[in-house]
Amino acid sequence: MTPPARPAAPLRVFARLRRIERRHVAAVLRTETVGGALLIVFALIGLVWANSPWSDSYETVKTTVVGPHLWHLDLSLADWAADFLLAFFFLVAGIELKHELQVGELSDPRAAVLPVVSALCGMVAPIAVYLAVSAGHEHASSGWAVPTATDIAFALAVLAVAGQHLPSALRAFLLTLAVVDDLGAIIIIAIVYTAKIDVVALLIAVLLLVAFYALQRMRITSLWLNLPLGLAIWVAVHASGVHATVAGVTIGLMLRGLRDPQEKYSPAEHVQWWLQPFSAGFCVPVFAVLSAGVTIGGDTFGALFTDRIPLAIAAGLFVGKSVGVFGGAYLTARFTRAELSDELRWSDIAAVATLTGVGFTVSLLIAELAFDDAPDLLNLAKGGVLEGSLASSIVAVFLLRRRNRFYNQLCSEEASDESGEE
Structure with missing residues (x-):
C-alpha cells in the first residue's frame, strides 16, 4: 500500500537567507553599478510616492517622530535617515579618504595635485555660478553650498555602466576627486550649518574620539567595545549641534588603515567590507526615498524652470561642476609639472567633469540644511x-x-596586431 504523500512544506516568504546567499547579496551590493541603480530606483519611488494620490501617507511617514527626547533623539524618520543612516555612508567615505591618503593617489603630493585642485575648483565654480544665477533672490545666500557636492555612488555607477573599456586611471581620478569633494562637503556642513554648539556634548564627543583612536593604536578591535563607542560618538556629536554625519567621516579617518604583518585585513578594510552593503543597500536608498519626494504638480513644476533658486542649483551642478573640474585640471597641468596619466586624454577628463555634476545624495542633504525653515523653497531646491x-x-x-x-x-x-605578429 502506497503511503500517503506528505503535505508540501509552506513557502516561507522573506526567510533568512543561507550564508552563501547572504554573501552573494552582499558582494552584489558592493559594486558601484548596483549601489547607483538602487539609489536611482528608490529616488524614483520617493518622487512618484510624493506626487501620487497617497502623498499624504508619504508626508506622514517622513514626519513620524521616533526616539527619546533625551540627547535630542526625538527625530522624525526623515531626520533619522539624514542624521543617522547617512553617517554610515560618510563613514565609508572616511575610510576611502583614509585609503587615498595612505596608499592611494593622495599619498603622493605630486600625483595628488591634479585631482585635489580639480575638486577644489569643482566646488568654487558651482558657488560662483549659483550666486550669479540667483542674484537678487531674497534667499540667494542660503543655498550656495548645495551644488558643490558630487554623488560618489551615482557617479561611479554611471561610469561603470557607460565606460566598460575606459582606462582604470579614469576611475581612480574620479574616485580621488569625489573623496576630496566629500571631505569639502563635510567641512561645509560642520562649519556653515552648525547654528548652536553645546560645548559639553562636543567635549564629550572629542574625549570619546580620543578613546576610539587609542583603541585603534592599541590594536583592540573587539566589536563589542568599538561598536558601542562608535554609537556613543554619534550621539555626542548629534547632541553637540554639529551635524551627526561628521561623526561618521571622523570615525572612518581614525580607523587603522594599514595591516599589521599577521593581519589579512586592516580594521578599516574589515569595516568597509561589512558596512558597504548596508550603506549601499539600505542607508542611502532609505534616505533617497525620504528626501527625493519633490512635489512637482501645479505651479511647482513651472517654478522649477522660472524660480532662480532651482535654476541656480541646476546650473551650478551642470555648468559649474564641469567647468570647475575640467578647468582646474587643465590649469594645473598648464602651470605646474603635474601631468595626466599616459592612459588618459583631455576628452576623458571633460566627460568625467560633466559626470561630477551628479550631486544627488550630499546635495539633497545640504539642501535640507540650507532651506530647513522654508519648506516651499526646499521643495524647489x-x-x-x-x-x-x-x-x-x-x-x-x-x-x-x-x-x-x-x-x-x-x-x-x-x-588584432598581437594576433598578426604571432
Whole structure:
C-alpha cells in the first residue's frame, strides 16, 4: 500500500537567507553599478510616492517622530535617515579618504595635485555660478553650498555602466576627486550649518574620539567595545549641534588603515567590507526615498524652470561642476609639472567633469540644511538638484559612450596586431 504523500512544506516568504546567499547579496551590493541603480530606483519611488494620490501617507511617514527626547533623539524618520543612516555612508567615505591618503593617489603630493585642485575648483565654480544665477533672490545666500557636492555612488555607477573599456586611471581620478569633494562637503556642513554648539556634548564627543583612536593604536578591535563607542560618538556629536554625519567621516579617518604583518585585513578594510552593503543597500536608498519626494504638480513644476533658486542649483551642478573640474585640471597641468596619466586624454577628463555634476545624495542633504525653515523653497531646491543631476548624467553618458567606443576600438586593434605578429 502506497503511503500517503506528505503535505508540501509552506513557502516561507522573506526567510533568512543561507550564508552563501547572504554573501552573494552582499558582494552584489558592493559594486558601484548596483549601489547607483538602487539609489536611482528608490529616488524614483520617493518622487512618484510624493506626487501620487497617497502623498499624504508619504508626508506622514517622513514626519513620524521616533526616539527619546533625551540627547535630542526625538527625530522624525526623515531626520533619522539624514542624521543617522547617512553617517554610515560618510563613514565609508572616511575610510576611502583614509585609503587615498595612505596608499592611494593622495599619498603622493605630486600625483595628488591634479585631482585635489580639480575638486577644489569643482566646488568654487558651482558657488560662483549659483550666486550669479540667483542674484537678487531674497534667499540667494542660503543655498550656495548645495551644488558643490558630487554623488560618489551615482557617479561611479554611471561610469561603470557607460565606460566598460575606459582606462582604470579614469576611475581612480574620479574616485580621488569625489573623496576630496566629500571631505569639502563635510567641512561645509560642520562649519556653515552648525547654528548652536553645546560645548559639553562636543567635549564629550572629542574625549570619546580620543578613546576610539587609542583603541585603534592599541590594536583592540573587539566589536563589542568599538561598536558601542562608535554609537556613543554619534550621539555626542548629534547632541553637540554639529551635524551627526561628521561623526561618521571622523570615525572612518581614525580607523587603522594599514595591516599589521599577521593581519589579512586592516580594521578599516574589515569595516568597509561589512558596512558597504548596508550603506549601499539600505542607508542611502532609505534616505533617497525620504528626501527625493519633490512635489512637482501645479505651479511647482513651472517654478522649477522660472524660480532662480532651482535654476541656480541646476546650473551650478551642470555648468559649474564641469567647468570647475575640467578647468582646474587643465590649469594645473598648464602651470605646474603635474601631468595626466599616459592612459588618459583631455576628452576623458571633460566627460568625467560633466559626470561630477551628479550631486544627488550630499546635495539633497545640504539642501535640507540650507532651506530647513522654508519648506516651499526646499521643495524647489531639491527639484534643482534633480534637474542638474539628470542633465549632467545624460550628457556624461553621451560623452563617456563616445570615449568608450574609442577605447574599445583601440583594444580591438591592439589585439588584432598581437594576433598578426604571432
